[in-house]
Amino acid sequence: MSEQFPLPSQTSSSNYAIIVAGGSGTRMNAALPKQFLLLSGRPVLMYTLEVFSRSDAKPELILVLPQSYHIYWKDLCRAHNFNLPHHLVNGGDTRFQSVKNGLELLPDEALVAVHDAVRPTIDAATIDMSYQVAADKGSAVVAVMSRDSIRRVTENGSEALIRDEIYLVQTPQTFQATLLKDAYNVPYRNNFTDDASVVEQAGHSINVIPGNYQNIKITYPEDIAIAELLLKQKATL
């Protein structure tokens, strides 16, 4: 089910990060899944793994990737001299199943951050805050307030929602491991759009912590250039 690549981790951290790279690239008009697209010449996924390894939390890294891409990923690691230790786990048919596969590697006493592979511009300070808050309160879900007015559109028309109450949820979403494992011990449901929704359905409340707008999710081809720009801005801070 899992293997360690490129070499077994030597850490005994109780912090883990599950990096979910489930996408098969259907929305990018590209044969290549988004996590492999090049950001200033290097695959998106490498930036994402690196920022977690740079954080003070120094989590043990669990990369969940469709099995059909494991060899390709190893080739990429060799080609780019990417030597960051990480576990490699098979992805599932859904994001839910992918995370569930990653959870199997976790001891109960751990903290675990679940993060989208296609959010390479996350900053280490936010990652660290998420572990700190999750240690204290059980969960820490990174989110930003909406800049735009918000409208709920249904078959019966649309209605304005109260903007100040609406948060756009990002990742990382960080939890005490037992909490998250228990919550995932259910069948898949359609409204499981993120880990917070799974934990909430299990009856737990969710702590939201402030993220920032630079933590973008690479969803469309145009986003690659924006991510490159954001990484350059960070590098010059």
Next chain:
Amino acid sequence: MSEQFPLPSQTSSSNYAIIVAGGSGTRMNAALPKQFLLLSGRPVLMYTLEVFSRSDAKPELILVLPQSYHIYWKDLCRAHNFNLPHHLVNGGDTRFQSVKNGLELLPDEALVAVHDAVRPTIDAATIDMSYQVAADKGSAVVAVMSRDSIRRVTENGSEALIRDEIYLVQTPQTFQATLLKDAYNVPYRNNFTDDASVVEQAGHSINVIPGNYQNIKITYPEDIAIAELLLKQKATL
């Protein structure tokens, strides 16, 4: 209350656009309001006005700007040889009052698009669709589906909303003029975050039309570089 600058419009269009530039720049850590920041060397506001003038709708342009910036704007127009005809109207204390001031120039039989001055990357095709749909249905409000999971956060905690129902509302928001003028003929309320919310409070339903994620609102300093990038991408399409 209003004047025409740099020269009186020669059009007899029944299409109007109110470009709202109310911001005094408090969120940008900059003395200069966002609409005046430079995008590849030219003020944001000029791009916004130009894309409306390039649209097939060819609306008469009404720029609402705080009175204290009128002379500065005229100086900018001269310095940049910006000769696009537009009305110049005093801004109010709120966005609501600014739009209301702009509405005074409108004949009843017109269509009017209200657009944020700080959304210079809007495309002409979306503008035109908004006029077409508003002509047919009374309103057309540009919005995009949320890419992120959505959470409502209140004093009592947070709860996941159904992502597929949630739209992030942008501008333009285009209406039959009588509809919008009637709706604005009320005292200001705190939940008037956009024109759609004003029209909805007046008892009308709102039509949402699809926008795109490139129609960003310049809210933070980092957004300027992203807007430059998006404009360059458009220029090479």
